[in-house]
Amino acid sequence: MAYALDNDVFFAALYEGHVAHIDARAWLDANKPVGWAIAMETYLAAMRLLMNPTILGRGILDGAMARRAVETELMGKYPGRILIEDKRPIGEIFDRATGHRQIMDCWLMQTARAHGHTLVTRDKAINRAWPEHSLLLPRCGLLSC
């Protein structure tokens, strides 16, 4: 079983100023050998966040560096895959959404499931909704961190 990281967990692994950076970084480093991926949407979300002054303040990166940061993370001994889902949103997942902010989460869940990946998230609601297809990011020092 390989893992797909959601937008928040992937960004937390990259940015030292995310409150979950230590947990996400340690978990990702430890679990890359199992197989890991991000959806294309997560790739783009990471670039957006790295270039957003409300997130990085005056430390924002330009497009070239933001893309390089994501690409470099995907390299290495255990490279990450990019998942692309070409199906339409399915009712089994999307009909459970109760608010607009859940739509991207639903899409990431559909994408991860379609490729046989477990979605790693910090969102307890996602984990409650799809416990068999998601993993709540463990706190560092617990489980496989």
Added chain:
Amino acid sequence: MKTTLELPDDVAALLRQESAARGGRRRASLSSLVSYAVREVYSGLPDAPAQVDLKAGRVVVKRDKQMPMVRSEDVVAALDD
């Protein structure tokens, strides 16, 4: 920093509305909304982009004191804009 701001009524009303729209004060406190707005408007061009440790398979964007700490809620809000 703790401080006291005197806000015009319309600004205070906008802050309350925005907080309610984002799920209430637990999810979007007035402090976090003011911080967000100030960063959005006054950050300007970066004077010093963040330092980035680029090691194949392990990237860390370093945070200096001028850069915000962010929570998952901030990430969601930023991607929601």
